[in-house]
Amino acid sequence: MSDRREIGLRLLDPRLPGWGFPRWGSPAAAGLDLHACLDAPLVLPPQGKPALIPAGFSVLIRDPDWCGLIFPRSGRGHREGLVLGNGTGVIDADYEGPLMVSAWNRDESEPVRIEPGERIAQLVFTRITRPVLTVLEGEPGPGSERGSGGFGSSGR
Numbered sequence: 358m359s360d361r362r363e364i365g366l367r368l369l370d371p372r373l374p375g376w377g378f379p380r381w382g383s384p385a386a387a388g389l390d391l392h393a394c395l396d397a398p399l400v401l402p403p404q405g406k407p408a409l410i411p412a413g414f415s416v417l418i419r420d421p422d423w424c425g426l427i428f429p430r431s432g433r434g435h436r437e438g439l440v441l442g443n444g445t446g447v448i449d450a451d452y453e454g455p456l457m458v459s460a461w462n463r464d465e466s467e468p469v470r471i472e473p474g475e476r477i478a479q480l481v482f483t484r485i486t487r488p489v490l491t492v493l494e495g496e497p498g499p500g501s502e503r504g505s506g507g508f509g510s511s512g513r
Contacts, residue, residue, distance in 0.1 A: 362423055364482060369455055370394040370413030376474040378414070388428060388479025391458055395473040401462035407442025410477065412456035418482075421450045426481045427458060438464030439477065448480070456480070 366379060373379075376392050393399070394413035401408060416425055427446030433439040442459035458478045462469040471477055 362418075362420060362482070364423075365417035365419075367415045367417065367453075368413065369415060370411065372474065373413045382476075382479075386479075388430075388481045390430075390476045391427065391456070391478040391480055393458070393460075393471050393473060393475045393477045395471065397473065399460075399471045401439070401460060401469045401471065403438075403462055403464050403466055403468060405462060407459045407461040409457045410460050410471070412458055412478075412480075415453050415455050416448060416480075417453050418448065418450040421487075422484055423450055423482060424448060424485050426483060427456070428479050428481060430476060430479055433469075433477070437467070437469050438462050439469045439471070441478065446478075 368374070368378075372394065373392060377390075378392055379389055381387075381389055391412045394411040399408060399410065418425060425446075425448030427441065427448065429440045440461055440463050442461035446456075446459065448456065460471065460477060
């Protein structure tokens with residue numbers, strides 16, 4: 358059974374097709390490569406402020422059962438400290454504006470240089486579920502064995 362959903366792309370930067378967009382890094386890759394649509398190289402200082410980098414396109418998801426999630430590319434994040442300034446970007450089904458990548462250098466000593474057209478992040482499309490929420494009255498009951506135990510309460 359296929360869970361494929363047709364999603365529109367609106368190219369905003371004419372350089373994207375020359376950089377190979379849209380493509381996944383391998384046939385089984387989950388994330389669609391996002392390129393830095395910059396006019397000049399950008400240097401992110403260690404532990405500096407995040408920079409918003411245009412991805413050069415917008416998505417038209419238009420189905421409230423789907424969303425897009427922007428993640429860092431694992432290799433650059435691990436080796437160089439290039440991660441997202443907001444952790445994970447969420448693209449709601451009704452957002453059709455330009456995609457921006459919040460890039461941050463988490464490294465403590467070395468700057469990160471980003472070249473125009475470089476792959477800097479990845480976009481993963483996924484289904485979402487909106488459960489029916491019920492507001493409960495009164496004090497919490499026994500509920501589960503774990504109860505209201507928080508951080509570390511289930512062991513190591």
